[in-house]
Amino acid sequence: MKIQELTENVHSSDVVIVEIDSFPLKRTTNILHAESLIQSIRSQASSIKIIAFGYDLVLLPREIAGADFTCSFEPENSIDQVVDSLITDTLDKNTMFKEPLTDFDLLPFPARNLVSDLAEHGGSLIHKANLAKSTLIQTSRGCLNTCSFCQRKGWQDRYLTHSVEYVIQEFKELKKSNYINVWICDDNFTFNLSRAKQILTQLAQNKISERMKISLSSWTNIDFEFLDLAKAANVSIISYGIE
Numbered sequence: 001m002k003i004q005e006l007t008e009n010v011h012s013s014d015v016v017i018v019e020i021d022s023f024p025l026k027r028t029t030n031i032l033h034a035e036s037l038i039q040s041i042r043s044q045a046s047s048i049k050i051i052a053f054g055y056d057l058v059l060l061p062r063e064i065a066g067a068d069f070t071c072s073f074e075p076e077n078s079i080d081q082v083v084d085s086l087i088t089d090t091l092d093k094n095t096m097f098k099e100p101l102t103d104f105d106l107l108p109f110p111a112r113n114l115v116s117d118l119a120e121h122g123g124s125l126i127h128k129a130n131l132a133k134s135t136l137i138q139t140s141r142g143c144l145n146t147c148s149f150c151q152r153k154g155w156q157d158r159y160l161t162h163s164v165e166y167v168i169q170e171f172k173e174l175k176k177s178n179y180i181n182v183w184i185c186d187d188n189f190t191f192n193l194s195r196a197k198q199i200l201t202q203l204a205q206n207k208i209s210e211r212m213k214i215s216l217s218s219w220t221n222i223d224f225e226f227l228d229l230a231k232a233a234n235v236s237i238i239s240y241g242i243e
């Protein structure tokens, strides 16, 4: 999105939601960018409502300057309530519904149609688009292994999974929308190896991923059958953690 477009969008919005992520790659830069984005939006539109959320705020709960609400917990069950109450000026942080998700399949598929073409092709405010159509998909959240160095344990102590049927249906949507680069952004896609194999088997057998390049993260607790299935399903990158 270009700066002018961003400014126009801000002025026509009631609420802006800014993510403050915590992945190690460029972590500090990402956090600083998010904070300065919030300051910039605040200076352009003083009455707009701003929500900050993200794993870094779960890991290190704090208020973000310029944000009307800082969400330091899993947001999906309460984000509608937060947005509505900010718009109607009825926000009461003490009665906020903070229940964590229990059924991961109750979440709708992400509204990828809201993501700009530029972002879907790897572009940004300072970089030209240079990728085939790309997206993320999350089939599970969390990992119950006990690596003492794992920062992910700081924001996610449960293991939630979408059913295999849900995942396959979402991949079919990706195929219909012509996504090529698909990053499975699970903390550890193979924590349940049998489930991971079921997903890859169905992707390959039904030719759902035949035009895709899939990337995923995995611990090394896998086997040769998994590697064969990954190859058949067009997985081109596996990022291993040697724990």
Ligand code: SF4
Pocket (backbone or CB within 6 Å): 143, 144, 145, 146, 147, 150, 151, 152, 153, 187, 188, 219, 241, 243
């Ligand atoms: S296997 Fe990976 S994701 Fe799971 S706890 Fe260890 S480092 Fe974290």
